[in-house]
Amino acid sequence: MPQLTAITRFPIKGLGPDSLDRIALEANKTLHMDRAHAIENGPSPFNDAAPGHVKKKHFLMLAGQAGLARLNCRYREKDGTYSVNLDGAGPITILLDNPATHTPLLDALRALLGEAIRGPLRLVHAPGQAMTDISQPQISLINAASVRDVSEKAGHTLDPLRFRGNLLIDGLAPWEEFDLIGHEIRIGGVTCRVESRIRRCVATSVDPQRGALDTDVPAALFEHYGHMDCGIYLSVLEDGEIALGDPISLA
Structure with missing residues (x-):
């Protein structure tokens, strides 16, 4: 039976993963703290007085940086702290909800990214709205077998982390997850509805360990399958907790 093998969230969009053993899901919400914050790359339409979803091009993201x-x-x-280090250097630690602590991190990002910075950097947050690639409150699921299949065809082992999914499962056949669209599934004791496939961009071409482009994943998907999709979006239908090892089944 397919099982849940990884739970991952990204508290700041575009930055590193936070791996979990278990997490509580809430109906009609994204994974708690997933893309809860984003770093504005120069002026954007983000409105502090009425914060909401803004297209990813306005923020730091792997596809561009x-x-x-x-x-x-x-x-x-x-305690709401977020620590970042580069190449073994001492960590820079901020409080996500305290802008007075953000300057050292933003300065380090300017030094790292250089000309990719378009203007002033600012960490933003929209309560109740994740800064995911879509505005709908959904979570993403990746089938490990599909990643292995495209790895084999591309001639390069791909870490599933490239796809920056919230949930990784194993035990399905490659691409079998697409057959679940429109159906309800259970992850442990929580029911979710499978909404759609996830179309992939250049961010998946970045090696998550080296921080460099090395494999054109969207091109490989199109060449071998005639599409650029990998993973599916889910809507959570009820509150409940999920944990590593939970079985995946049709509801």
């Missing part, structure tokens, strides 16, 4: 993958990041939920 591959060097972000070189950052080693750690989020501590109990």
